[in-house]
Amino acid sequence: MRGSRYIGRYAPSPTGPLHFGSLVAAVGSYLEARRRQGLWLLRIEDIDPPREMPGAKDLILKALEAFGFQWDGPVLYQSDRIEHYQAAVASLVDRGHAYPCSCSRARLRRLGFGTLYPGLCRNGTEAHPLGHAIRVLTHDEPIAFTDRRCGPQSQRLESSVGDFVIRRRDGLYAYQLAVVVDDAAQGITEVVRGADLLQSTPRQIHLQRLLGLPTPAYLHLPVVTDAAGRKLSKQTGAPPLDLDHPTMGLWEALAFLGHPPPLPLRRANVQALWEWAHHHWDPARIPAPDPRQGGIKKTRTPARAPGTRS
Numbered sequence: 397m398r399g400s401r402y403i404g405r406y407a408p409s410p411t412g413p414l415h416f417g418s419l420v421a422a423v424g425s426y427l428e429a430r431r432r433q434g435l436w437l438l439r440i441e442d443i444d445p446p447r448e449m450p451g452a453k454d455l456i457l458k459a460l461e462a463f464g465f466q467w468d469g470p471v472l473y474q475s476d477r478i479e480h481y482q483a484a485v486a487s488l489v490d491r492g493h494a495y496p497c498s499c500s501r502a503r504l505r506r507l508g509f510g511t512l513y514p515g516l517c518r519n520g521t522e523a524h525p526l527g528h529a530i531r532v533l534t535h536d537e538p539i540a541f542t543d544r545r546c547g548p549q550s551q552r553l554e555s556s557v558g559d560f561v562i563r564r565r566d567g568l569y570a571y572q573l574a575v576v577v578d579d580a581a582q583g584i585t586e587v588v589r590g591a592d593l594l595q596s597t598p599r600q601i602h603l604q605r606l607l608g609l610p611t612p613a614y615l616h617l618p619v620v621t622d623a624a625g626r627k628l629s630k631q632t633g634a635p636p637l638d639l640d641h642p643t644m645g646l647w648e649a650l651a652f653l654g655h656p657p658p659l660p661l662r663r664a665n666v667q668a669l670w671e672w673a674h675h676h677w678d679p680a681r682i683p684a685p686d687p688r689q690g691g692i693k694k695t696r697t698p699a700r701a702p703g704t705r706s
Contacts, residue, residue: 407575
């Protein structure tokens, strides 16, 4: 699949059924891939079994089909790719870019450290009865990139994040590592996703550089919030998508992304709405970023998801 062709992807985690925020991300990535006459790949990020909901993988596929999405090629499941993550971690450790760490969150709290890891195990660690995590070394040279919607971004990882975990103590691989390995393996040329992941991008670019992998372009979309201003998610009780009335949900997702279709299309079928969307999609119309939130300023659409109460 590599070459000059545009390749995008959608990569939900099976922690529950898709909700409106999930739909917004899917719509944005799908329409941009189709606008560029490219491929749209589907990846299920199922590498965290303790957080997964039984049956969620099938629910995700069923929801995407009900809303008229058509992905290219077979679905990729991260649970089938553990050996590739293992090889990436081994390569980083062997070349001195990563190291074992026995620090638990409880220990770091006792020592008065917050979320910024202070590098306690950089020079070695004692054996721990519960095993150890693997952290990647960071530096304070700015890692900069330009997001296609949010503009120039820059972060100094060592002083803002610290050495971050790429393999957990329980042996599970971290999102930051798996997403980098799989984006490269699938030949992804642009990542279109929610702006809640904007701050993760420098960590992923850092790993891409260490592993000698290409860096795709990035376009981060508005984050849907509930009435309390929290990101809409399964953890905040986001209701699942209504699969019996997909046209309404799709209409509202397009409106949220700055592309309100004509009102009569609210009563049309999904295929008619997609046809309108394909002809009118323009990423320049996506609402502009709000630096105060690290995400997106929503000026054209309601700040809450459909069905939530103020």
